[in-house]
Amino acid sequence: MTSDPTQAPGLAENPAPAGPLELLAGLRADLRAADYTVEGVAALVGDVASAALDREQPLPALRATAGSREPAAVLLRCATLGRAVTRAELDAALPRTRTAGAAALGLVAAAGEGPDDEVRPLVDLRPYSVDDAGGVAQWWLVSDLGELATGEALSADHVLGVGGASLTLASATVRTPVGRVLDVGTGCGIQALHASRHARRVTATDTSERALDLAAVNAALNEVSLDLRHGSLFGPVRDGELFDLVVSNPPFVITPRTSAVPTYEYRDGGMPGDSLVARIVAEVGPVLAPGGVAQLLGNWELHDGQSWSQRVESWLEGTGLDAWVVQREVADPALYAETWIRDGGQKAGPRFDELYAAWxxxxxxxxxxxxxFGVVTLRRPQRPGTPLRRFEENLAALDDPLGEVFARGLATHDRLAGLDEAGQDLGDLTVTVAADVTDERFHTPGDPDPRIVLLRQGGGLRRVAQVDGDLAGLVGACDGELTLGQITAGLAVLGEEAVGDVRTRLYPRVRSLLEDGFLLLP
Structure with missing residues (x-):
């Protein structure tokens, strides 16, 4: 399925918002004029209510906007919080679109033509903003009304808006300018919108026609061109098509495959256990251009006698792909079941217990x-060789865009591999300390020399590395002027030690600091 250049498609049986581009253009102008933006809403309701909204708690925002006829307040109450407003209020908030236009787009349903007649939302429409390596962007996103608005369990064909997983993947994605991007399981289209800022063409696929309809509306509303296709995983990819970047926030939730447990299209892939994520890892290679990167989120099962990294590594067998996997969360079976049962809007009670037992x-x-749970970064190598295999666990709270970390890490791996292939060592390199790195020194009282020295990253994956005095001295001298060979020669003189011994001891650890981003290559 490809988005129509003149009209956003809709479904007859379960209609999604749809309408001519001129109507969407008027809506876009109204939303902008109302300052219905992330910053505008935050200024309207205040910090406390904004933070509560991030936790899916509507009451503070409802209290902050009670009785207000400001356009942003009316739109927030109706389009995000799911409350009914009057026709007169919505007409004033959307002077170009008006209630009639919003109804024609499938956004709302009006009880009548009178100014005091009730208008209720049919979908969620909220602002979204991003500021990362791809630049600054402000969009509006249409998705299905969630539990925040309805207070009810979600429908099986629910199309999710921007959730925590979406934000995690968007943050982790490498934003290097590329030619072609493939978004597998696009949902409402959020990853495809992100990719549109740094790609010449974006193809997005989904098994849900309704999701594709909403993605088409979001593309048109935000003046973005997307190639939308219906189908599962890589099925919609045509023979010979290759992509520089593949992103996927797939339906990775591990769900019991029984008739008693509903299958939510946005999160359940219909396969047992973690086999859907395993399949994506195993099958993405053939659609990647040489040097192309694939990034996805996933769950993987943990079993006694097998580490998480061994399980994920088994999926890579025979692919020839580089792999860098970061495990971000771990949940026991009970916590995992509780999390996803609540995610579907199920409250405590007999039905909750039935689902709990099934899980x-x-x-x-x-x-x-x-x-x-974690982020999987894969790459089709430019040239043959031993594939990169990097598995690390990082359970810390991270808030910086991580795409730059992965991009820099892959580039550093290539530079270091090039040295090895050329038979060179690190001695000729000039390196610098990353700007976010600080050191912490711990002294025994009365001792002038530190007992422990820690290098700490202030951003990215926020790693911490313990170093000894020699390595700390080397790092301190990395100003981009002296080579590593010159620095280690100086350390050898100071320590009255053979230069070769110093280099043998320090170079492997310097390589680790380079790979982890504490030290940077020019």
């Missing part, structure tokens, strides 16, 4: 002791 039975049947 626990499913995990027990396969000997699952926990579930890991």
């Amino acid at each position: 626990l039975d499913d995990f027990a049947a396969r000997g699952v002791t926990g579930v890991g």
